Amino acid sequence: MTPGSSSPSSSTPTRPNTHWREQADGDALRNLLDELDIQPPGTPSFELVSEWAAKHVVRMDVDGKPWAYIRYLLGPASHYPDRWRHLEFGPLLFEARVGPRVLGLNAESESLKGRAVIIEAALNPISREDLEDRAPEAISLLARLHGNGALNEALSSHLTDADRVAFSPLGTLFAETRERWFEALAARWRAFDLAEIEKLLWVVNELMDALATYRQATGRISIVVPAHNDPNHGNFMVNRQGALRMIDFEEMSLNNPVADLGVFLTWYVDQDQHGAMLEENYPLASPSAVLDRMKVWVPLRYLGIAAHWAARMTRARDLNSYEYAANSLEEWLRGACELVYNGPVPPHLDKILRATHRSLLKRGARFFRNNR
Numbered sequence: 001m002t003p004g005s006s007s008p009s010s011s012t013p014t015r016p017n018t019h020w021r022e023q024a025d026g027d028a029l030r031n032l033l034d035e036l037d038i039q040p041p042g043t044p045s046f047e048l049v050s051e052w053a054a055k056h057v058v059r060m061d062v063d064g065k066p067w068a069y070i071r072y073l074l075g076p077a078s079h080y081p082d083r084w085r086h087l088e089f090g091p092l093l094f095e096a097r098v099g100p101r102v103l104g105l106n107a108e109s110e111s112l113k114g115r116a117v118i119i120e121a122a123l124n125p126i127s128r129e130d131l132e133d134r135a136p137e138a139i140s141l142l143a144r145l146h147g148n149g150a151l152n153e154a155l156s157s158h159l160t161d162a163d164r165v166a167f168s169p170l171g172t173l174f175a176e177t178r179e180r181w182f183e184a185l186a187a188r189w190r191a192f193d194l195a196e197i198e199k200l201l202w203v204v205n206e207l208m209d210a211l212a213t214y215r216q217a218t219g220r221i222s223i224v225v226p227a228h229n230d231p232n233h234g235n236f237m238v239n240r241q242g243a244l245r246m247i248d249f250e251e252m253s254l255n256n257p258v259a260d261l262g263v264f265l266t267w268y269v270d271q272d273q274h275g276a277m278l279e280e281n282y283p284l285a286s287p288s289a290v291l292d293r294m295k296v297w298v299p300l301r302y303l304g305i306a307a308h309w310a311a312r313m314t315r316a317r318d319l320n321s322y323e324y325a326a327n328s329l330e331e332w333l334r335g336a337c338e339l340v341y342n343g344p345v346p347p348h349l350d351k352i353l354r355a356t357h358r359s360l361l362k363r364g365a366r367f368f369r370n371n372r
Contacts, residue, residue: 019113020074023048023056029070031111036104038119040067054080059122066122068103077107077116086250087118089151096148098141098246100239123237123245131233132268137244138236139281142260145246146225147284155226155254169224169256170215170293173300178208180307192314194363196356200310203333203352204303210340211296218292221285227255231264257285262294263301266339299339306332313360319368323361330357 024032029046033039042062049069050057058070077084084107093099101121109117131138145151181204189197228235229251239245261282265274274294278287309328316322330353337345337353345353 020115023051024058024070024072024112024115028111028113029058029060032070032104032109032117032119035109035111036106036119038068038103046070054083060119068119068122070117070119072109072112072115072117074115076114080116083250084116085154086252087116089154089249089252090118090120092148092150092154093145093246093249096144096151097243098145098148099249100237100245100247121239123239123247126233126236126238126244128233128268131236134244135264135269135277136281138231138264138268139261139277141244141246142228142231142257142264143282143284145228146257146260148226151226151252152254155252169254169259170220170297173297173304174208174212174215177300177303177307180304185307185310188311188314194314194360196359196363199352199356200333203337203349206349207299207303207336207340211299215296218289218296221256221258221289221293223257223285224254225257225284226252227257227259228252229255229259231260233268256293256297257282258290258293258297261290262298265294266298295339299336302332302336302339306336313364316364319364322364322368326357326360326364329360 026046030044033044040060040062044067045061047059047061048056049059054074056072056074058072059066060068060070071087073080073083073087087105090099090102090105094101099120100123102118103121104119105117107116108114126134182201186197186201228246228249230248231246235246235248237245237247261278265277269277274291275287278285278290282290306329309325309332312325313322313329316325333353334345337349344350
């Protein structure tokens with residue numbers, strides 16, 4: 001389906017100059033190493049590994065092995081203050097034994113024609129199975145992140161006392177999830193004449209009503225912490241000494257600790273081990289409070305992920321992409337149902353989800369067959 005157009009928000013950074021959008025070549029990157037006084041133990045080679053609207057990431061290899069990653073913004077720090085602020089957290093994250101070692105940092109590099117840059121030591125990937133085996137170490141790592149006073153202070157420096165008193169991450173997540181489904185997503189599906197949205201909204205509304213009831217029955221966790229907000233196994237790595245570390249802190253913010261703990265425990269630790277895992281490795285909050293709040297927080301996250309895939313369906317350019325998004329939508333909605341009801345999907349919801357999934361697949365096949 002043809003992607004819809006969207007207008008940039010008022011907070012969108014200034015459009016990069018043409019030379020800032022260009023990939024930095026090898027000469028510029030070697031000059032950057034000299035500028036930051038970084039001396040790799042051999043001749044470096046460079047490969048662009050990801051290219052985003054506001055950032056490029058380059059892997060630097062030495063002797064055929066990853067040695068560092070160069071992340072540069074498409075302009076100086078002053079053009080991307082929020083993104084730069086997260087890059088500046090790199091040294092604090094390393095000192096906390098949470099993130100990789102920072103080799104160099106510059107808000108306006110001369111070698112990169114004024115672009116902001118950070119260079120970090122390369123870490124090694126870890127498999128899902130190994131991460132599950134090292135779950136106690138991962139929970140301890142999250143405890144170091146959550147308990148870091150310097151990061152907390154840096155993230156809260158712009159908050160007033162009134163902001164701190166009224167700060168409610170779970171309330172915010174509720175509001176964002178409802179807005180995403182019942183306003184943004186509903187309007188988009190209706191614009192594409194996707195009538196199935198009405199059934200999906202009925203399911204989401206039932207789930208959110210149940211979660212609102214659970215929320216009232218559980219106590220608040222009275223702390224907010226520097227949370228990573230995306231603790232999937234791809235963001236866990238190991239350093240050269242074999243210690244567990246994390247990467248990709250661009251979404252880090254002050255949040256409820258359950259934002260990290262709930263998702264990690266649900267995905268990587270057997271349910272009957274959740275309490276003991278927290279008791280032994282997470283001293284910042286009561287295990288029972290975390291487990292209670294997980295019953296609300298994690299299903300809301302699943303609903304948010306389902307909304308992401310629902311939006312992707314309207315932007316799909318081929319049948320395979322459409323079907324993948326439709327299958328993912330059903331998978332995450334079913335996961336939310338199972339978490340909310342602590343068991344199989346209730347029959348009345350199962351019936352709706354099955355019928356809606358079939359209808360969406362038929363609609364997609366018909367649309368792409370007629371629009372070849």
